[in-house]
Amino acid sequence: MSRAVELPCTAPKLILVLGLRKGEVLGSRWSDVMLDRGVVLIEQQLQRVRRRLLQSQVQTDASESVLPLPDMCRTVLVLRQKSRDAHTLAARELWTESDLGFTTKCGTPIEPRNFNRRFKFRCE
Numbered sequence: 388m389s390r391a392v393e394l395p396c397t398a399p400k401l402i403l404v405l406g407l408r409k410g411e412v413l414g415s416r417w418s419d420v421m422l423d424r425g426v427v428l429i430e431q432q433l434q435r436v437r438r439r440l441l442q443s444q445v446q447t448d449a450s451e452s453v454l455p456l457p458d459m460c461r462t463v464l465v466l467r468q469k470s471r472d473a474h475t476l477a478a479r480e481l482w483t484e485s486d487l488g489f490t491t492k493c494g495t496p497i498e499p500r501n502f503n504r505r506f507k508f509r510c511e
Contacts (some may be wrong), residue, residue, distance in 0.1 A: 391420060391452050396410045397401055397463040397464060397466065397467040397489070397501070398413070398489050398508075399433070399506060400459070400463050401415075401460060401462065401463075404457060404459065404474050405427070405454050405456075405460065405500075406461055407429065408432065409499060410432035410434050411429050411489075411502075412489060412497065413430050413432070413433040413444060413487075413489055413496065413497050413499060413502060414431045414432040414434075414490060415425075415427070415429070415431075415487070415488040415489065416431065416445075416486040416487060417468075417486050417487075417488055418466060418486050418490065419431075420456075422456070422461055422464060422465065424457060425456045425475060426453050426454060426455055426456060427453070427454050427460075428451050428452075428453050428454075429445060429453075429454060430444060430445055431443060431444055431445060432444075433496055433497075433499065434499065435449055435498070435499055440496055440497075440498065440511070452493055464488075467488065469488075471490070473506070474490075474492045474493075474494070474504035475494070477492070478492060478494065481493050482494045483495050
């Protein structure tokens, strides 16, 4: 099975609508998304530092926040959950379980540079 990156359309929408940074979206966790309350907690990010992919706290206390989820964001997050469930079934034993909201088709974190490439490709 390919470990190719599928750039979910959800991630760019969250960046644009909520004003999130790429690392905040890639580091977001399902446990921080409260669809029933219509909010998302932003407290960690995913970054490549010195050749290592790290999940870390957001840079400043001001960056850590609870944001309201507009209806459009709630809808695309529900679709993202369904997509993740389908990938989990398709990958079977190759699936790497994590709480990350955005992963490859095998459940591993999305490489920030791959995200940039796919986003640029979609914009062209």
